[in-house]
Amino acid sequence: MRVTTWNVNSLNARKARFIEWTCEASPDVICLQETKMKPEAFPYLELEGMGYESAHFGQGQWNGVAILSRVGITNVKVGLDGGDGSSEEARAISANCGGVSVVCVYVPNGRSLEDDHYRYKLEWLSKLKLHLEKNYRPDQDLVVAGDFNIAPTDLDVWSPEALIGCTHVSEPERDALRELCEFGLTDSLRKFYPQSGIYSWWDHRGGAFHKRQGMRIDYLLVSKSVESRLKWALIDRNARKGEKPSDHAPVTIEFSPPV
């Protein structure tokens, strides 16, 4: 079973690249972030033509998350427990795909350490943990995937020195991520690649990609039962090259399916 997470930074703008990449990589499940699409605009039929059933939580201009599956999709849940209902931003969607529980998240950016959005980010992360505790058990097949907007350690950024005092690397954010993982989740990519220099996001500005100035902020956290069946993990940097790329590369894992 192959599962991908990809912040596409507008599904409309990424349509051609998304279709090209998906046909080539052919994941069973795809978690999308930043669809930036109204609910009624989501291309359910076109995705069905590619073999994917999908569930979308969209709000238009910003945010927007979706789960695509070609192994079935049931028990779709939109948002987080403890959220504000209809006023909640479109940052989380969950479903069961072929016997595996999948949670797709787009964690708030935080903007700066002094910004209210930074406090919102930390609160959102604690709500995500409550959401996991309420809806799942650590001993089941669970994948929590998405754009976390946190670089877990200094290994995950191009220059810790250049990022002192910035969001994505602050201790409270990293603590919140560790607390989330205490539910029983492991950073799947790090099982295969312990080294530095592996990133999933590069700023569109200043030629950051070509200068290798990136961060690893997109990942798939997996429960023990999935971890024990992992075959490989990969960040496809090629998707960040060429015409009209997203600023994020897709991250994919493959594991033996449920028995």
Added chain:
DNA sequence: ATGGTAGAGGATCTA
């Protein structure tokens, strides 16, 4: 020169 780019939407806001 407090800079740069991309996306949405139609002026700025977000990242």
